[in-house]
Amino acid sequence: MRTIVTGAAGFIGSNLVDSLLADGHTVVGIDNLATGRIDNLDNAFQHDTFTLAETGVTRSDLGELVGEIAPDVVFHLAAQVDVRKSVGDPCSDAGTNVLGTINVAEACRQAGTRRVVFAASGGSRYGAPTALPIAEDAPPHPLSPYAAAKVAGELYLSAYADMYGLAPISLALSNVYGPRQDPRGEAGVVAIFGCALLRGHPGTIYGDGTATRDYVYVGDVVDAFRSAGAAPETLTGTFNIGTGVQTTTTDLHRMIAAALGVDDPPVYAPARTGEVQAIALDHTAAHQRLGWDPHVGITDGIDHTIAWLRETLDRRDSATPATA
Ligand SMILES: NC(=O)c1ccc[n+]([C@@H]2O[C@H](COP(=O)([O-])OP(=O)(O)OC[C@H]3O[C@@H](n4cnc5c(N)ncnc54)[C@H](O)[C@@H]3O)[C@@H](O)[C@H]2O)c1
Known part of the structure; x- marks a missing residue:
């Protein structure tokens, strides 16, 4: 399978890259190294099936880049991830997290890639709910620009599904931890x-x-991305990824x-x-539709x-x- 991983040099992205490469997939990483580290990709660079495009997801010719690669799946993890920075500079946050996600959706449309797996935020999606663990049918209630931008990313991808037949899966991640x-x-x-x-x-x-x-181990999160990437394209929507x-x-x-x-x-x-x-997330839907459960x-x-x-x-x- 040919894949793109945006945010490839980051914490979760680089763990996903290693997993994809270990199973023989071709990976093009896209990362501007805003917070990512090139040494997170030390293992990846040992594979001739890996290349890194050191660039931003907001670049205007992203469609051409994605078109040349013609990926089967785009894993979109690149983001400004600091909630406090999003409060201090919401426009800059939206530039990366809203416009960047629209640009990725548009590039996929142009390239004819239907499956996009998006790193959404389950920890911030539901605001401050009192009944826990919370499931995906609870209304989104973002309490920060970061949270709002992540929900906006889900909504744009959903609109692209309706307008152009994109097949997005948004994984609403709880608090991820682990190596890197x-x-x-x-x-x-x-x-x-x-x-x-x-x-x-x-x-x-x-x-x-x-x-x-709700702390979820990065290896389990990588498994969720892999399951979503391999799911039939008829499966779309948002799935909580947490332990409950x-x-x-x-x-x-x-x-x-x-x-x-x-x-x-x-x-x-x-x-x-x-x-x-x-906060704690109910992952029943991910269990039933993606066959995903946390193991660590x-x-x-x-x-x-x-x-x-x-x-x-x-x-x-x-x-x-x-x-x-
Ligand atoms: N870590 C968590 O607990 C958690 C929880 C919920 C959602 N998420 C989401 O998962 C994704 C990965 O998060 P992470 O914890 O690995 O963070 P990270 O900061 O380690 O990774 C983000 C990566 O995106 C890159 N990046 C930033 N702006 C970019 C741009 N404009 N173009 C290209 N690359 C850019 C950074 O350099 C970095 O490598 C993010 O989308 C984040 O919102 C993370």
């Missing part, structure tokens, strides 16, 4: 706590630590500290405005992530722990 998540990002709390504790810092929890998130399990921030910190064999308690700081108290439990997932952090942190830098 950037500890300097704003949202990768497993990487942030892991990096901080490895460097002898306690890690900061904003709020009282009772907020919950809520983990509090304090419990998460404790599990990461235990995996590292340390017992440093976290530092607590005032809660940040705009953060939801609890949080304890094993944390172990894999810590192993990766131990292996790479020194090599990688300079990474100063962020706060979560």
Whole structure:
């Protein structure tokens, strides 16, 4: 299968690229390296079935590029992923996350590629629901420009399905964690706590630590993208990709500290405005229609992530722990 992965040098994208290449597929990565890292693609560059187009998804001739490649599937993961940046500069966020997604849809239309698998955001799609886990039929309620742009991406792809017969699947991802998540990002709390504790810092929890998130391991998320890419083109729509399990921030910190064999308690700081108290996704539809279920439990997932952090942190830098 010939594929394009936008956001190929990013956390989830590079894990998807490796999985596709391992199964013999041809991959063209598209990434402008805004937050992605070229060394996330070290393994990919060992394959002669991989090439990287170091460019943006908003470029005006994206249709020509996609047309030359003639992919069977486009996996669209490229995005501005920082919620706080989206609040600070909503127009720039929409430039990448709305106009970029429209440009990808338009390029697919021009190239005759029907299947697009889009990285939507299940963590921000539903606002602050009280009944959890929440399913896809709940109305979208974006509470930030990032969330609104991601929902807009889903809607544009759906319109392209109706207008031109595109076959989009949007995967509404919960909180993804695992190897290659950037500890300097704003949202990768497993990487942030892991990096901080490895460097002898306690890690900061904003709020009282009772907020919950639905943590899903990146290998499981890659499986979801692969299932969506291989599904019959008659299957379209939005599917939640999460575990349905809520983990509090304090419990998460404790599990990461235990995996590292340390017992440093976290530092607590005032809660940040705009953060939801609890979220968890019902993935029944993904189970039924995509045959997808999460397989990696949080304890094993944390172990894999810590192993990766131990292996790479020194090599990688300079990474100063962020706060979560
Ligand atoms: N990580 C999560 O928990 C999570 C949750 C829900 C949804 N998502 C979505 O999954 C996707 C991947 O997220 P990630 O966590 O791997 O983030 P990431 O920042 O590691 O990856 C995003 C990639 O997109 C690239 N990029 C940014 N702007 C671009 C542009 N204009 N043109 C081309 N490339 C561009 C970046 O360089 C980066 O490599 C994103 O669409 C994100 O919104 C992630």
